[in-house]
Amino acid sequence: MxxxxxxxxxxxxxxxxxxxxxxxxxxxxxxxxxxxxxxxxxxxxxxxxxxxxxxxxxxxxxxxxxxxxxxxxxxxxxxxxxxxxxxxxxxxxxxxxxxxxxxxxxxxxxxxxxxxxxxxxxxxxxxxxxxxxxxxxxxxxxxxxxxxxxxxxxxxxxGRLDRDYKTELQETLQQTSPEPLSYVIMNETGPDHNKTFTAGVIYRGQVIGRGNGHSKKEAEQQAAKDAFAHLGVIRAAVPKNGSTSKLPE
Structure with a gap:
């Protein structure tokens, strides 16, 4: 055996x-x-x-x-x-x-x-x-x-597990604006059995974070994590009155 x-x-x-x-x-x-x-x-x-x-x-x-x-x-x-x-x-x-x-x-x-x-x-x-x-x-x-x-x-x-960046990002940004986040798979590379995905998180029409992973879920979590690195800039770009400003590329 x-x-x-x-x-x-x-x-x-x-x-x-x-x-x-x-x-x-x-x-x-x-x-x-x-x-x-x-x-x-x-x-x-x-x-x-x-x-x-x-x-x-x-x-x-x-x-x-x-x-x-x-x-x-x-x-x-x-x-x-x-x-x-x-x-x-x-x-x-x-x-x-x-x-x-x-x-x-x-x-x-x-x-x-x-x-x-x-x-x-x-x-x-x-x-x-x-x-x-x-x-x-x-x-x-x-x-x-x-x-x-x-x-x-x-x-x-x-509270002993790794952070869920997608949920945290959604909750944090909705304190400023009720507009939801969305995720898009921007690229796929490699054979079907060993793909690498690139995901982007979109907020108010702008990509605010990107991430890679061997699954779509992993790539989306990395994109949300990347967005946290720009969180101060993102908040500044969304005034409380709800008007749209350009977010970081």
Whole structure:
């Protein structure tokens, strides 16, 4: 038995249930680079399951926080949810499950450190949730999500996690103007299985921050972080009367 097969067996033990459709687990643990290098050959990568798992995760964490904090506002709950399900948080949980060692991926991606890349680990965790949801239903998925993310949520409540720059930037600027922020992917480079994204954060028609990352979420967080470096200039460019001034390029 290979080391990867041993890691998958350990994962099955941690999950604690028998799969009705084991192919879902295989798909959840298949990175797109594996499909790319094998030129298909009947393999399905995990991106569709990631899409589903992302939605299931947001629902379950929203429900948990709603019940956990009955007196908190919508904005406060949104901020806690964002910190709980952000890429670094999910990557941390994925490392605890040893998902990196379980993944099937292309040789090029593996050589470039893909098994430890936060974006890949976070996506794999979401794909695994999508597979569990389809195979076992919502209640089993809820128990698994809360068991995995409870330590993360405790860190969020205690303020021990990395800052969520997107939420903080939105809240800070809306103290001056109610106009919302928006994010745009300005550039993509690299092959499909190893892209680098460049994101821009736009406020009142101007790009106020740029950032790069191996996922769109990471690039957007870096763009928001970059905007904080210009926050004094941005505030000065938006008078309290709401008139528009030119923001930094």
């Amino acid at each position: 290979s080391k990867q097969e041993e890691a998958i067996q350990r994962l099955k033990v941690k999950l604690g249930f028998r799969w009705h459709n084991p192919a879902l687990l295989t798909q959840a643990l298949t990175h797109s680079s594996c499909v790319h290098e094998s030129r298909g050959h009947g393999l399905c990568h995990n991106q569709r399951l990631e899409f589903l798992g992302d939605a299931v995760l947001e629902l379950l964490i929203s429900e948990h926080l709603y019940q956990m904090f009955p007196d908190r506002t919508e904005g406060e709950l949104t901020k806690k949810r964002a910190a709980s399900v952000c890429e670094p948080s999910l990557a941390k949980v994925a490392r605890g499950l040893d998902l990196g060692r379980c993944l099937r991926m292309g040789r090029g991606e593996e050589r470039s450190g893909g098994r430890e890349r936060p974006s890949i680990l976070a996506d794999a965790f979401e794909a695994l949730l999508g597979a569990i949801y389809l195979d076992q239903g919502l209640e089993v998925t809820r128990k698994f999500v809360l068991a995995c993310l409870q330590p993360v949520i405790e860190d969020v409540v205690a």
